[in-house]
Amino acid sequence: MSLAARLYLAILGIVGLIAGAYLMGAPDQTAASFVWPVNPPATAMFMGAGYLGTSVTLLGALAMARSWGQVSLLIGPVVVFAALMLSATGLHAGRFFWDRPQTWLWVTLYGVILAGAGWLALSPPPDPPGAFRQARLTGLERLGLGTAGASMAVATGALFLAPELASPAWPWPLTPLTARVVAAWIAVGATLSLAAALRGNSVSVRIPLIGWTITVLLFELAALIGLPADVLNEPVARLYLVVLGTSVLGSIWLLYRLQGRRSLGGI
Numbered sequence: 001m002s003l004a005a006r007l008y009l010a011i012l013g014i015v016g017l018i019a020g021a022y023l024m025g026a027p028d029q030t031a032a033s034f035v036w037p038v039n040p041p042a043t044a045m046f047m048g049a050g051y052l053g054t055s056v057t058l059l060g061a062l063a064m065a066r067s068w069g070q071v072s073l074l075i076g077p078v079v080v081f082a083a084l085m086l087s088a089t090g091l092h093a094g095r096f097f098w099d100r101p102q103t104w105l106w107v108t109l110y111g112v113i114l115a116g117a118g119w120l121a122l123s124p125p126p127d128p129p130g131a132f133r134q135a136r137l138t139g140l141e142r143l144g145l146g147t148a149g150a151s152m153a154v155a156t157g158a159l160f161l162a163p164e165l166a167s168p169a170w171p172w173p174l175t176p177l178t179a180r181v182v183a184a185w186i187a188v189g190a191t192l193s194l195a196a197a198l199r200g201n202s203v204s205v206r207i208p209l210i211g212w213t214i215t216v217l218l219f220e221l222a223a224l225i226g227l228p229a230d231v232l233n234e235p236v237a238r239l240y241l242v243v244l245g246t247s248v249l250g251s252i253w254l255l256y257r258l259q260g261r262r263s264l265g266g267i
Contacts, residue, residue: 002068004119010062012054012078012113013054013058013062014059016051016058017052019047020048020054020055022034023048024044024049027041028044033102035096035103036095036097036103039175039178040172041226042226043172045222045225045226046185046222053212053219054078054211054215056214057211057212064207070206070207072204073195073196073204074192074207075120076191076192077187077188077195077208079113079114079117080187081185081187081191082110082117084160085181086111088160088181089110091176135202136202137205141257143197144250144254145197146193148193148247148250149192149194149195149196150194152186153187153190155190156183156186157183159174159179159183160179160183163179164176166179167179170182170240171223171231171234171236171240172237192212205254206258209258210255212247213251216247219244223244224241
């Protein structure tokens with residue numbers, strides 16, 4: 001990877017670590033020091049889990065990846081997430097604390113994410129010739145990724161485009177703003193899964209898939225810690241946990257299948 005690519009991943013990883021630690025550690029303090037008052041605290045914990053998972057993914061990619069091809073699949077989800085978060089911010093600008101510097105930092109960082117991703121897309125670091133040859137996903141693997149991605153894309157569209165109608169299907173109360181924020185996180189998984197299915201090589205999917213598995217486990221942990229016992233016993237919450245658990249099992253299944261699979265480039 002180039003120095004610019006490593007710097008981009010490092011900055012995003014560190015920012016995610018700070019934001020995730022804050023939101024998971026003090027989910028009931030957002031009115032005092034965050035960019036908008038996130039309620040209920042379960043939503044703040046969900047967001048924190050997402051940021052922490054992203055941080056682990058990006059910083060882990062820095063440690064594990066030897067080639068741009070091993071991490072390039074992460075850029076699409078990051079771009080989609082940043083675009084949706086900026087859109088949600090614009091649609092609900094009145095909910096934000098514009099007299100706080102962290103709010104302007106929030107907007108600036110997402111702008112930088114988009115600009116940096118665009119620059120990397122125009123000048124991707126080269127991979128060794130033939131690096132991805134013979135490292136193909138099977139039809140079954142691509143079908144599984146495509147099905148998961150399409151399902152998450154539908155959930156993303158419902159929550160972002162019709163938050164008032166889709167929010168009752170979520171295990172805890174969502175406002176139109178928080179529904180769109182949740183949709184942005186689901187879009188990360190949708191984009192990653194669909195891009196992996198379309199690209200079809202195991203080299204590019206391995207590291208992002210490890211990161212996604214960790215992120216979903218953090219989503220589950222956030223729900224188990226942040227939701228009251230009576231809410232966790234509701235059918236919607238149980239279904240939510242089952243869906244997350246199924247995603248984790250599916251990711252582990254695919255990672256197991258990819259274990260030991262190597263490309264001609266030795267990546």
